[in-house]
Amino acid sequence: xxxxxxxxxxxxxxxxxxxxxxxxxxxxxxxxxVSGAELDEEKLTSPSLAIELYDSENKPIKEENMFNGNYVxxxxxxxxxKNAFISIEDKTFYQHNGVNYKxxxxxxxxxxKSKSFKEGASTISQQLIKNTHLSSEKTIExxxxxxxxxxxxxxxxxxxxxxxxxxxxxxxxxxxxGIEDASNYYFSxxxxxxxxxxxxxxxxxxxxxxYYSPVVHYDRCLKRRNLVLDEMAKDxxxxxxxxxxxxxxxxxxxxxxxxxxKLNSYSQASIDEACNILQLPAKQIALSGYKIYTYKEDDKQxxxxxxxxxxxINNNDNAGIVIDNSKSAxxxxxxxxxxxxxxxxxxxxxxxxxxxxYGPALNEDIIYxxxxxxxxxxxxxxxxxxxxxxxxxxxxSAREALSKSINIPAVKVLSYVxxxxxxAYASELGITFDEKDDSYALALGGMNYGTNISAxxxxxxxxxxxxxxxxxRFISHITDKNNKIIYIHKPENKVVMRxxxxxxxxxxxxxxxxxxxxxxxxxxxxxxxSKTGTVGKPNSxxxxxxxNISYTKDYTCGAWIGNLxxxxxxCNGGNEPTQIVKNYFKSQPDKSSFEKPNSITSQAVxxxxxxxNHRVVLANNFIPERYTQEEMFSRFNLPSEIxxxxxxxxxxxxxxxxxGNKACITIETKDYLTYEIFNGDxxxxxxxxxxxxxxxxxxxxFDMKEDQEKYFIKTSYTNSLNNQxxxxxxxxxxxAKTEVKQKWYV
Numbered sequence: 001x002x003x004x005x006x007x008x009x010x011x012x013x014x015x016x017x018x019x020x021x022x023x024x025x026x027x028x029x030x031x032x033x034v035s036g037a038e039l040d041e042e043k044l045t046s047p048s049l050a051i052e053l054y055d056s057e058n059k060p061i062k063e064e065n066m067f068n069g070n071y072v073x074x075x076x077x078x079x080x081x082k083n084a085f086i087s088i089e090d091k092t093f094y095q096h097n098g099v100n101y102k103x104x105x106x107x108x109x110x111x112x113k114s115k116s117f118k119e120g121a122s123t124i125s126q127q128l129i130k131n132t133h134l135s136s137e138k139t140i141e142x143x144x145x146x147x148x149x150x151x152x153x154x155x156x157x158x159x160x161x162x163x164x165x166x167x168x169x170x171x172x173x174x175x176x177x178g179i180e181d182a183s184n185y186y187f188s189x190x191x192x193x194x195x196x197x198x199x200x201x202x203x204x205x206x207x208x209x210x211y212y213s214p215v216v217h218y219d220r221c222l223k224r225r226n227l228v229l230d231e232m233a234k235d236x237x238x239x240x241x242x243x244x245x246x247x248x249x250x251x252x253x254x255x256x257x258x259x260x261x262k263l264n265s266y267s268q269a270s271i272d273e274a275c276n277i278l279q280l281p282a283k284q285i286a287l288s289g290y291k292i293y294t295y296k297e298d299d300k301q302x303x304x305x306x307x308x309x310x311x312x313i314n315n316n317d318n319a320g321i322v323i324d325n326s327k328s329a330x331x332x333x334x335x336x337x338x339x340x341x342x343x344x345x346x347x348x349x350x351x352x353x354x355x356x357x358y359g360p361a362l363n364e365d366i367i368y369x370x371x372x373x374x375x376x377x378x379x380x381x382x383x384x385x386x387x388x389x390x391x392x393x394x395x396x397s398a399r400e401a402l403s404k405s406i407n408i409p410a411v412k413v414l415s416y417v418x419x420x421x422x423x424a425y426a427s428e429l430g431i432t433f434d435e436k437d438d439s440y441a442l443a444l445g446g447m448n449y450g451t452n453i454s455a456x457x458x459x460x461x462x463x464x465x466x467x468x469x470x471x472x473r474f475i476s477h478i479t480d481k482n483n484k485i486i487y488i489h490k491p492e493n494k495v496v497m498r499x500x501x502x503x504x505x506x507x508x509x510x511x512x513x514x515x516x517x518x519x520x521x522x523x524x525x526x527x528x529x530s531k532t533g534t535v536g537k538p539n540s541x542x543x544x545x546x547x548n549i550s551y552t553k554d555y556t557c558g559a560w561i562g563n564l565x566x567x568x569x570x571c572n573g574g575n576e577p578t579q580i581v582k583n584y585f586k587s588q589p590d591k592s593s594f595e596k597p598n599s600i601t602s603q604a605v606x607x608x609x610x611x612x613n614h615r616v617v618l619a620n621n622f623i624p625e626r627y628t629q630e631e632m633f634s635r636f637n638l639p640s641e642i643x644x645x646x647x648x649x650x651x652x653x654x655x656x657x658x659x660g661n662k663a664c665i666t667i668e669t670k671d672y673l674t675y676e677i678f679n680g681d682x683x684x685x686x687x688x689x690x691x692x693x694x695x696x697x698x699x700x701x702f703d704m705k706e707d708q709e710k711y712f713i714k715t716s717y718t719n720s721l722n723n724q725x726x727x728x729x730x731x732x733x734x735x736a737k738t739e740v741k742q743k744w745y746v
Contacts, residue, residue: 039152042287043132044165049286051274053267055296056331056476061267070180074164076192077179082163083237084196084203088228090124091235093163098125098154099147125150128166131281171281172202173209174340175263186214188254196238197246200228214251215339215564222251255338264319264335266301269342270294270474277478277487289481294474295329300588304332307583308559311576317341317563319453320580322588323461323556328470328491330454331555339564345450346562349533349573350405350517351547352426352445354505355459357410358402360417360425363467363501365637367416369399369508370605370629372614373409383440385411395614399508403516405532407444414443428496429459429469445533457549457558463505464529464551466597467497500599500634507632517574518548521582527593528552528585532573535562542568548577550585553592557581599635604628606643608672615641622646622722627672646672646717649726654713658734663702663709665730671695676714682727685712692718708733 053061074082086093092100100123122130129149153162172182179202183191187198194202204224205212214221226247233243262268271282274292278285285292304320319335319342335341361367375393378384387407401409414422419442423433432455434448454472462469470491478487509529513521518530533547545562546569559580561571571577604619607629616639619628623646633639652675653668669675674692677700678685688711691698702711708731715726 039149039156040133040287041156043284044128044153044169049283051271051282051286052289052291053270054291054293055298056294057298058293059298061294061296070178070184071168072178072180072191074160074167077164077167078192078194078199080196080232080238081179081191081194081199081202082167083232083235084199084228085167085206086124086163087231087235087237088203089127089206091231093124094159096123098150099123122146123150124166125153125162128162128169129153131169131171132284132287134284169283170206171209172205173213173343174215175268177283185256186253188256195246196242197225197229197249197251200232200246201225201251204228210343213343214253215255216344218251225251263339264337264341266294266296266333266474268340269330269333270296272342273474274478277475290486291479291481291483292475293477293479295324295327295331295476296474297331300332301334303584303587304557305334306587307580308334308336310583311579313561313571313576314569316561316567316569316571318559318561320560320584321453321457321556321558322584323457323472325461325464325551325554325556328458328461328465328472329476329489330472330474333454333474337564341560341564342452342454344564345447345452346545346560346564347445347447347450347535348456349445349535349545349547350407350410351456351531351533351549351573352431352447353402353405353410353443354463354509354531355429355431355456356422356426357414357417357443358398358508359463359497359501359505360422361398361413362504362634362637363425363497364417364421365634367398367413368616368631368633368637368639369397369504370610370616370631371398372396372610372616373398373401373412374614375401375406375408378408378412380411380415380440383411385440385444399511402508402531403512403514405512405517410443411440414440425496426459428494429462430455430471431459445535453558453560456547457556460531460549460551460558461556462496463502464553464556464594465493466499467495467502468493469496470494498599498634498636499597500636503594503597503600504632504634506594513550518550518578520574520578521550521585524582524585526552526585526590528590529594530578530581532578534573537568540568542570543572544568546571546573546575546577548573548581550578550581552585552590553594554590555588557584600632601635601638602630602632603638605631605639606645608645608670609643617641617643619643620645620647622717622720624672624717624719626719646720646722649715649717649724651726651728652713652715654728654730656711656730656732658704658732661704661734663704663711663732665700665702665711667691667698667700667713669694669696669698672718672720674716674718676716678712678714679709680712681710681729682712704732704734 055061126146129146133149134146168178171177174185176182176185179191182202183189183194201214201221211217212221212224229243229246232238233240270292274285275282300322304322308318308320317337321330322332324331372395375396377392385407396406396409419438431451436448458472461472470493473489476489477485479485506529509531512518513528513530517532521528521530528550530548530550534543535545537544544566547560549558559577561576562569606617606619606623607627609615609617618639620642623643655666657664667675669691671693676687677689679688680686688702689700710729710731712727712729
């Protein structure tokens with residue numbers, strides 16, 4: 001037994017040694033590879049750079065693509081500004097030689113516990129190297145290269161020079177590179193005039209400029225700013241009283257709009273996409289000589305810009321987008337705002353209904369376009385939705401409910417599908433949700449954060465593309481400085497919905513164009529499907545967001561109007577955004593047409609059953625055409641029931657009595673039946689009345705010539721191939737004094 005234990009221990013020790021040696025050799029080989037890395041001084045000192053961008057015809061895009069042009073010397077930056085960055089990013093900046101090994105050790109332990117690379121432990125010197133020399137990938141080799149270059153940096157430059165270069169390179173969001181650009185943009189002042197609280201705000205942002213943006217995430221930014229102030233007080237850079245005084249002040253933004261709307265240009269959106277693809281900051285993309293080839297089409301870009309300019313939107317923030325459906329390519333984009341629109345999220349209003357509600361319900365075979373939905377006051381799981389104007393229409397078809405954007409039916413259909421399943425569909429179509437998005441308010445676009453115009457238009461583009469989704473992209477391919485392709489966009493074409501479900505949904509949205517909320521588009525000479533959305537401001541007649549997303553077979557065009565600072569607007573989805581889309585398609589006519597899949601069929605349904613009992617039942621061959629209605633169905637989801645009307649004759653309800661010398665007969669009639677009333681029996685009679693094309697209670701009176709008279713009613717189908725008849729007798733007797741309940745016979 002002892003021998004076995006010794007063998008096990010010895011084996012373990014040997015394996016441990018072998019593993020340690022292997023690990024050592026592995027790290028040694030990486031170190032050998034990275035130790036020769038050269039420090040590129042040009043990347044540290046270039047004051048102004050530009051990224052080469054090209055359109056779909058490989059012509060240079062002439063929009064201004066320069067950035068980081070406002071270089072500022074360290075000597076003019078306030079001491080409290082420099083201290084803010086040092087306290088939150090690198091407390092021992094002036095003591096270490098480029099690397100803080102103690103912080104690295106702590107980060108390794110934390111990362112091991114969390115099984116992630118969340119903790120980076122980078123010094124200011126390392127961050128400068130990462131932002132100018134390296135990609136953002138989290139690998140051991142990149143980290144070791146970062147350490148090597150940081151030490152070389154420290155050996156060549158003074159601490160103040162490194163801090164100066166760092167403050168002129170770091171990214172502050174909203175296209176701001178460097179402290180001077182950030183100060184000008186967020187506070188409309190030069191960096192030498194920054195106050196303590198403004199400095200702390202900017203220092204807090206750089207960890208994640210979007211997450212801690214004072215524009216779109218004010219509360220997060222405020223909390224982070226106050227943390228910076230606390231750390232400065234701990235470090236003795238400011239007094240506790242100064243910290244408390246600064247923390248009691250709000251973040252007072254004074255945004256300075258960028259010239260030529262650079263922030264929301266097609267170029268800037270493409271640069272942002274390139275940064276995500278390459279995992280590199282924009283400055284490094286420029287320094288490395290990468291060339292960005294986009295899908296931009298000049299004629300469509302010009303048409304989109306003119307389409308917006310020709311609509312009076314009262315200087316509200318706005319954006320427009322055009323997507324080539326087959327390529328999932330963004331061929332035109334423009335936006336106007338002091339904030340970066342594609343970084344913000346807005347509630348989509350009713351534009352979410354096709355994606356989250358009706359599309360999934362069709363694909364799950366829960367509804368047909370003709371399904372009858374009861375529009376009434378209702379409460380589902382504690383949620384009581386309301387229609388615009390407080391009006392309720394009773395039974396409406398799913399087609400009408402969607403095209404006229406009626407709220408109650410949408411919430412009911414979402415309850416049929418289920419929130420989790422509906423969100424799964426929308427997620428597959430590129431819509432992201434917050435964990436709090438779990439109520440039936442989702443059916444009306446009630447999201448915690450919302451979505452943006454690119455994601456929403458991309459989801460509709462998938463419907464136009466027969467249910468195949470690919471995230472829309474600005475960039476077709478990227479080359480390095482030697483013109484070697486290092487990235488090419490390949491649409492994934494993920495199947496989310498059946499082709500027939502998308503065709504039915506498209507047909508419903510064509511009704512929205514013809515007679516629904518997007519009827520401004522009805523006179524366009526093209527096949528176009530559309531949906532509008534309006535997000536109201538609570539307790540106000542004004543709104544916060546107005547949308548229109550429309551698509552043909554080939555292109556999707558979307559328009560949004562709102563304000564990212566939540567200033568209310570007077571626009572609504574059916575007006576200004578729809579007019580923008582109309583203007584665009586008038587200048588870019590599209591004659592493509594939607595192709596009907598083989599799995600789509602048209603079937604006649606019993607119109608009487610639909611209007612009376614609100615059930616979708618197939619018509620039989622005997623029902624006259626006037627009592628049927630053609631509806632489209634998926635062959636995978638056909639009504640199982642066939643109407644019995646005009647097959648089995650319906651015997652009428654007849655009542656009779658004698659009043660004085662009058663025979664009074666009451667008949668409950670149907671408008672598709674013909675009723676012939678005869679006096680006498682079937683052998684000896686004459687016709688006294690005929691009733692057809694009438695529904696409801698009909699009252700007839702006849703003079704009685706005898707004390708007892710016999711009548712019979714012959715019922716037959718009007719204009720039907722079925723010649724079946726029903727005959728019903730009634731005997732009426734008059735008495736001298738009273739009316740007598742009569743016997744009647746069939």
